[in-house]
Amino acid sequence: MKKSEIMYGLHAVESLLKQSPERVLELWLLQGRDDDRLHKVIKLAQNFGITLQRASRKVLDDKAQSHQHQGIVVRVKPAKALIEKDLDILLEKTEQPFLLILDGVTDPHNLGACLRNADAAGVHGIIIPKDNSVSITSTVSKVACGAAEVVPVFQVTNLARTMRHIQQQGVWILGTAGEADSDIYHADMKGALAIAMGAEGKGLRRLTREACDSLISIPMAGTVSSLNVSVATGICLFEAVRQRQAAIE
Numbered sequence: 001m002k003k004s005e006i007m008y009g010l011h012a013v014e015s016l017l018k019q020s021p022e023r024v025l026e027l028w029l030l031q032g033r034d035d036d037r038l039h040k041v042i043k044l045a046q047n048f049g050i051t052l053q054r055a056s057r058k059v060l061d062d063k064a065q066s067h068q069h070q071g072i073v074v075r076v077k078p079a080k081a082l083i084e085k086d087l088d089i090l091l092e093k094t095e096q097p098f099l100l101i102l103d104g105v106t107d108p109h110n111l112g113a114c115l116r117n118a119d120a121a122g123v124h125g126i127i128i129p130k131d132n133s134v135s136i137t138s139t140v141s142k143v144a145c146g147a148a149e150v151v152p153v154f155q156v157t158n159l160a161r162t163m164r165h166i167q168q169q170g171v172w173i174l175g176t177a178g179e180a181d182s183d184i185y186h187a188d189m190k191g192a193l194a195i196a197m198g199a200e201g202k203g204l205r206r207l208t209r210e211a212c213d214s215l216i217s218i219p220m221a222g223t224v225s226s227l228n229v230s231v232a233t234g235i236c237l238f239e240a241v242r243q244r245q246a247a248i249e
């Protein structure tokens with residue numbers, strides 16, 4: 001495990017400072033940048049006694065390995081990785097778990113966008129395979145706009161086995177695939193639920209697909225055969241939110 005990693009971007013750093021300020025080792029701000037959005041973050045950092053260092057754009061670009069840092073870069077202790085036993089704890093304490101399974105998403109922008117959607121939809125946790133998947137990199141955190149610091153991401157060794165395990169705990173798993181006969185508007189998404197999304201190129205792997213209780217599709221009216229995985233995730237999650245809210249009203 002790395003001793004430290006880099007994160008950047010206003011939302012991501014603000015969320016980090018709110019959730020886990022103890023992880024911050026160093027914080028650099030762009031020389032000359034001084035506005036309200038940055039002030040909020042500066043105040044938070046100062047409240048936790050974090051020393052602020054000013055640096056040139058070139059230094060920040062180099063540290064972030066990106067131009068997308070919005071004038072703020074931090075070096076942090078890596079977050080504790082969440083694994084199968086942490087998922088068990090979540091299931092024990094959550095009455096109607098609402099989970100997202102991402103079967104091997106490899107593009108950090110897609111994972112970041114899925115995290116952002118998951119946070120907005122009130123998902124309790126995301127399950128990803130340890131291998132064949134991008135992990136929470138600085139790009140993922142930046143794109144997730146703060147969601148990577150709040151939505152628990154469980155990295156599991158054997159995804160199909162974990163799916164069977166959560167099914168035994170009463171979680172119904174809906175896999176998503178464009179060719180499924182049933183569509184999201186006719187699926188029951190209330191109760192303990194996990195929605196499984198496939199990877200960018202190949203979709204759900206065979207074993208993941210077989211481990212699902214049922215497969216559902218998003219109806220496609222046009223000529224393209226599939227949606228981007230993060231867009232499809234947002235659509236499925238918010239249909240579930242709609243049904244779950246209707247059930248309690």
Ligand SMILES: C[S@@+](CC[C@H](N)C(=O)[O-])C[C@H]1O[C@@H](n2cnc3c(N)ncnc32)[C@H](O)[C@@H]1O
Nearest residue numbers: 176177178197198203204217218226227229232
């Ligand atoms: C880019 S698609 C993968 C396309 C892949 N060629 C396939 O055949 O599944 C990535 C993921 O987004 C979701 N997705 C995209 N379009 C969908 C649709 N129309 N219905 C259901 N899920 C969809 C699925 O989870 C899919 O595995």
